[in-house]
Amino acid sequence: ARMSLMNPALIEQKKKERTIDENAKPLIEMALREGFETVWDRYEMQQPSCKYCEAGLSCARCTMGPCRIIPPHRIRGVCGADADLIVSRNLLDMIATGSAAHSDHGRDIVETLYLVGMGTATDYGIADEDKLRLLAQEFGIANDKKSAKEIAALLGRAMLEEYGMTRNTLQCLSRAPKATQEIWDAAGITPRGIDREVVDSMHRVQMGVGADYTNILLQGLRCSLSDGWGGSMLGTDVSDVLFGTPSIRESKVNxxxxxxxxxxxxxxxxxxxxxxxxxxxxxxxxxxxxxxxxxxxxxxxxxxxxxxxxxxxxxxxxxxxxxxxxxxxxxxxxxxxxxxxxxxxxxxxxxxxxxxxxxxxxxxxxxxxxGSYFFDFSPDKGxxxxxxxxxxxxxxxxxxxxxxVNIPGSPVPLMTGFSNEAIKKALGGSFKPLINLIAAGKIRGAVGIVGCNNPHVKHDYGHVELTKALIKKNILCVETGCAAIASGKAGLLMPSAAAMAGDDLRAVCESLKIPPVLHMGSCVDNSRILVLAAELGNALNVPIHKLPIAGAAPEWYSQKAVSIGAYFVASGVYTVLGVMPHISGSPAVVSLLTDGLKGAVNANFAVEPDPVKAADLIADHIEKKRTGLGI
Ligand code: XCC
CATH class of the missing domain: 3.40.50.2030 (Rossmann fold)
Structure with missing residues (x-):
């Protein structure tokens, strides 16, 4: 697939517009010169995008349509759904899709644990038996006289039950501060089963079921909680059991x-x-x-x-x-x-x-x-x-x-492995020193920066600029997924990046020999951030929403990221998005998500594409929470 040769000035311009990743630039240039198609070309070919889809105002869910809302006359779809319903239904679909993806990944891990216990996945073993036994205890499995293998089978089984619908709750929810759990109960968003919330959501987007946009969005929160405190959390914990709980180490990136x-x-x-x-x-x-x-x-x-x-x-x-x-x-x-x-x-x-x-x-x-070579991979023949x-x-x-062969530049070193267990160990065995540093104002607060890249945003720019602006304000960043890798490529995951932080955070990082930006893992590992928030809340005896913390997804694209954002907010974490979701067609939905949700979960979304302004929003929020705590 060769396109016509492009003029050099245009190549130069596009290369700069597309990424800040210096090692990516020579390859983007080569692709443009020789006509290899990339995601950025396809993005450009899709412009201008459909303004109805962009606003969330199109619906092709049933064959009475497809429909679009075009005021002043076409204000309802054929079924009678108005803008608020169409927008909220589309959003619930996104959350359910993302939640399903994370949780089904978690299920594959849990099934592997079960198969290890049953002796049919012999290529795998138990890498962290202490964590296995702690989890078994949490799930009510008496484990003192049992072998690791026996526990793996019982725990795997118990965790698979979390996906069903007979327990009517999820075990890991009890990790959250009591007051946060009460907020979920009061709002009616305590998840009842991981699969159940996805199915419930899919039921509601069927024509003729969900009709009230508020009710639909509350289900979105419940479904997302079943991801964050359910499927993703199981995925993270059991991956640690099977493959080892991460510890701090160095590697390279780009x-x-x-x-x-x-x-x-x-x-x-x-x-x-x-x-x-x-x-x-x-x-x-x-x-x-x-x-x-x-x-x-x-x-x-x-x-x-x-x-x-x-x-x-x-x-x-x-x-x-x-x-x-x-x-x-x-x-x-x-x-x-x-x-x-x-x-x-x-x-x-x-x-x-x-x-x-x-x-x-x-x-x-x-x-x-x-076009790919397919190998049917399963744990019994891994x-x-x-x-x-x-x-x-x-x-x-x-x-x-x-x-x-064209391998541009050289790799950048990074520090990784910041599981909660590793962070505690680095702090001498508990989060107490971190809490003291936050209370003393040496660290103003912490922000989870998460999520993807998206060709709507210059590659890595949103992540890197936001991270830099926050550490300058003495705010510690914890990162996962593609956000963390952007920071890695920019050198922010090394202790030497402390030089870019504000004086107080810099001093903390230098004394602990850690970077101001901590890599906490993949996207299912956002559950580590939830557990960190829960442990801080429990230590201070406050609900999560009172903590000086926030979330951000500067370059998100995926349905999974919508679920992550939703469970952050549902857990009480103010979350700033860098890319606008497809909801602008319903001012009511926008207002509910950016304001109204405070009444239900004491947190809300904000959208701010400019990373420097987003950092200001987050810093303001953190200072307000500090005042609320009297620190
Ligand atoms: Fe997004 Fe998850 Fe994918 Fe990266 S890999 S693009 S979901 S940040 Ni998880």
Whole structure:
């Protein structure tokens, strides 16, 4: 797919408009020069976007339509739904989709734990038995006389029950401060079962069910809570049990983690059940020997998106980039295979790869991709499948065209592994020193910066500028997902970044030898941020909404990010979005989300595309909360 050659001045301009990632720029330039299509080209080709869809005012849910709301005359769809209903129904659909994606990922992990317990997933083991036993205790499983395997089966089973609908509550909700749980009860948004809330939401978006936009959006909050305090939280905790609870370590990030003389393999997607097996497979002596026989110096595994974050946090596997880097990794011409599972994978990757020698390998029956090589991956045959895939990648090294290899620049070092357990350990065993620093005003508060890249925003600009502005104001940043990787590429995840922080935060970071921006993991690991908030609330005996904390998603694109934002707000965390959701067509919905929700959950959303202004909003909010606490 070659487009006409573009004039150099235009290439220069586009390159600057598209990203702040210096290692990405040469590849974007090459793509523009030679006509390789990227996400930015497709974004441009979609302009101008449909203004009805953008405002959330179109509905194609049933075949009485499709409908659009066009005042003053066409103010109801064929079924009679008005703007408020259409907008809220669309939004609930997004939340349910995102919640389903996170929680189904969590289920795959929990099922693996269960299979380990039953003895059928022999390639996996229990990496953190202490955490396994703590979780068993929390789930009411007496565990003193049982083996780790027996507990794994019982706990796996109990956690799978959380997905159903007979328990009518979720175990991990009780981690939240009592007063926060009471707020959920009073608002009628305490989730009853993970799957149940998704199904309930899908039921409501069926024509002729949900008709009241407020009621629909409250269900959105309930469904999102079943993700944050349910599916995602289980996903994080059980991943720690199976693969190890992250501890602080160093690694490297950006496209230059690819090695010219190695077989390069990228894992892309989300679920460590796959990627952890690939980590094992790439050290297999036979495969390493084969790589050398084929002329390579060895096998180099790199991560991409959230499954990359999972491996980075636990194993220090270098990270090649975030969401908008995924095509560029292929365009280095040095990638033998990209192994994907699910979520955030461009369906067009095989098309991109067809211009190079890269093999796209899909592994999930839920995410088969035309043009990819499909391996039916399951935990009972994890390692053998991973080895077969790695072998394919190694064999593909000979197909690499050396003339096409273009790995720009050099990698940036980063510090990672900030699980709550690791943070506590660094602080001497509890969050008390952190609380004292916040109370003394040395750290004004903390912000969770999360979420994706989105071609609506210059790649990484929203994340990096917001983070820089906040640390300057002595606000500690905790980050996950693609936001964290943006900060990593910008050097913000190293202790040396303390130099960019305000004087007080700088002094704290220097004495603790930590960066002012802490990488807490992948997007399901936003549950770590919830647990951190819960522990701070419990220590101070206040609900989460009274804490000097906030959330931000400067470049979000995904339905999963909508669910994350919704469970942050539902948990009492003021959250600033950098990209406007498709809701502007209903002033009533906008006002409910940015103001009215305060009446139900004491928190609200704000939308601010300018990261510097967003930092001001967040700082104001944090100062108000400090005043409320009398600190
Ligand atoms: Fe978003 Fe999650 Fe995807 Fe990155 S990978 S684009 S959802 S931040 Ni999780």
């Amino acid at each position: 496209l230059a983690v690819l090695k010219k003389d190695h077989v390069n393999i990228a894992v892309h997607g989300h679920n460590p059940v796959l990627s952890e097996m690939v980590v094992k497979a790439v050290t297999d002596p036979e495969l390493v020997a084969l790589a050398k026989k084929n002329g390579a110096a060895g096998i180099n595994l790199v991560g991409l998106c959230c499954t990359g974050s999972e491996l980075l946090m636990r194993k220090g596997v270098p990270m090649s980039g975030n969401h908008l880097n995924q095509e560029l990794v292929i365009m280095t011409g040095a990638l033998e295979a990209m192994i994907v599972d699910y979520q955030c994978i461009f369906p067009s990757l095989p098309r991109t790869a067809s211009c190079f020698h890269t093999l796209i390998v899909s592994t999930s029956p839920k995410a088969k991709i035309p 390692l053998v499948t991973a080895k077969a895939i790695v072998r394919m990648a190694v064999e593909n090294f000979k197909n690499r065209n050396p003339a096409r």
